[in-house]
Amino acid sequence: MNIGEVATASGLPAKTIRYYEDIGLLRAARGANGYRHFDDRDVRMLSFVSRARSLGFSIDDCRSLLSLYADRDRASADVKRIAREHLTGIAKKITELEAMRDTLEDLVSRCQGDDHPDCPILDGLAGAEVPQ
Amino acid sequence: MNIGEVATASGLPAKTIRYYEDIGLLRAARGANGYRHFDDRDVRMLSFVSRARSLGFSIDDCRSLLSLYADRDRASADVKRIAREHLTGIAKKITELEAMRDTLEDLVSRCQGDDHPDCPILDGLAGAEVPQ
DNA sequence: CATAATCCTTCCAGTAGATGGAAGGTCAAG
DNA sequence: CTTGACCTTCCATCTACTGGAAGGATTATG
Known part of the structure; x- marks a missing residue:
């Protein structure tokens, strides 16, 4: 999936997704043409962030929540x-x-x-x- | 009055008052030593802004309100x-x-x-x- | 196959409303 | 005369993006 598709799927603008990569909230894989590409896990993760942000969690809260989300032993x-x-x-x-x-x-x-x-x-x- | 005194009187930090001058919300007179000085009108004006800001008015709202405030015919x-x-x-x-x-x-x-x-x-x- | 539209990239700047700090000038007290 | 408080400017930083320019890649159409 390219960034536009993910933007549609996650409800976040492409610009915002690039920004999230910029600040280290996510790492995106790159294709041979330099395009970012994303899988379903990325979409879930971005939807998670989108929801948390819409509930007013700060980006830093999101970082914590994401690591807890990823941690099976939390x-x-x-x-x-x-x-x-x-x-x-x-x-x-x-x-x-x-x-x-x-x-x-x-x-x-x-x-x-x-x-x-x-x-x-x-x-x-x-x-x-x-x-x- | 120097900026520190006005800060105390208006309830705004000196830094904020300088910032307000910077963005053209007020003009401050200067003494021979380069220090800003303020009169009672300035204090009233800054208290006004302080109150309006604490009520959530934007700086732009404050600009409008101040000009209405100053306009006897509004x-x-x-x-x-x-x-x-x-x-x-x-x-x-x-x-x-x-x-x-x-x-x-x-x-x-x-x-x-x-x-x-x-x-x-x-x-x-x-x-x-x-x-x- | 050419071209146009769309999508992607990076980078730079700007938004609101301050706030923090450095470097240095001024002033009042002891 | 020195100390400390106060003042100055300027530059950077914060949050969370958003806009736009310049240019490369891909896709759709004629």
Whole structure:
């Protein structure tokens, strides 16, 4: 399989796959013409990475997960730890975004949104009191 | 005021303030010794940016907001539009993160987390069925 | 068989938003 | 006078790609 086919199969752009090779996430075999070629294992591996990335795992997380994935003797506890740490990070981001949303919703709701220059949003951003 | 004092007053690192000058978000006056110096207006402006950034507005949003902030004749509707667009973006991110969290929580809850190699998390990432 | 379209290669640059560090000038205190 | 804190510029680095140019390989069409 050439890179284009793998891109379609794995859901990752060809550019991204080359990039992953560049940073050592994978090694690709080369044909006589210099083209990379891939087998089903590569496709599975790239799909794995694609899924993990879409769940917000960093490239470094992916490296760890891939080595655990490849290691027949790994303990599931190791994987669970990485996933748990990641969950904590996600939960924190959600909390922060919700706080942003609440503040901003409050500011927006106070704003008339008309031709007048008075704007509670700008006032709020400028540091004026924004009571609960 | 020197940059360090402004950094303390605005809550932004000095490095960040220099960076903001670099990208043209602000212009700083210079003393005879080459040191930047700032007045209260600058501090207010930087606090404004600091707040907007912490609410997730991009630097470009900040540019728009600052020019609206400085414009006595602006309509609050303009500000409201920017804030609303931003709210939509935040809501989308929250939804995505919640979906991630749910999938990952499901995978984690299925994982024994022991010494055994069977791991539903890796299976899930590898593309196995993860029923609702 | 010629040619055009598509696919592949490498390499370089850029994105957002800073942050870290080196090398060196300035200033205030003791 | 020296020490240390603070300031300056410049260059590199981070994450995770993405875009594009220049050019070679392959495939499809006339």
